[in-house]
Amino acid sequence: MIIMYTDGAAKGNPGPGGYGTVLKAKVNGKLLRRELSGGFRKTTNNRMELLAVIKGLEALRNPNSQVIIYSDSKYVVEAIEKGWVWNWEKKDFAKKANADLWKRLIPLYRKHRVELRWVKGHAGIPENERCDQLAVAAAEEPGLGPDIEYEKSVS
Incomplete structure (x- = not known):
């Protein structure tokens, strides 16, 4: 099982933004940990929240991995857990924000056994704080x- 924590940030929204992901797994009795991050000159918080999940799932080597993802983004968690994203997909994301990232996330989500869990941000959860x-x-x-x-969509 892989435990993933994710977070996104944007200063200005839109503005400079970044994502952070922490992956943890026990392999052969050893606890492995990996941190991922990156940023852009102009983006939004929701895009970075989504990208944090995408980058974490892209980093997984084995298909059909069991993954628990902790995110403080209701946008990401509720879109999947409440099934909104599957309706958006059926309509080819017509007029949906961040369609490019949702389209990138869906095959990754389907490739693994994913459970999303919402956590309150800035609540002292060490791995969420690290993200x-x-x-x-x-x-x-x-x-x-x-x-x-993003820049193409707003120009």
């Missing part, structure tokens, strides 16, 4: 590149 630190630090990096799909 926030990673996301904020990524958003503050100098020389961030473009979130191409």
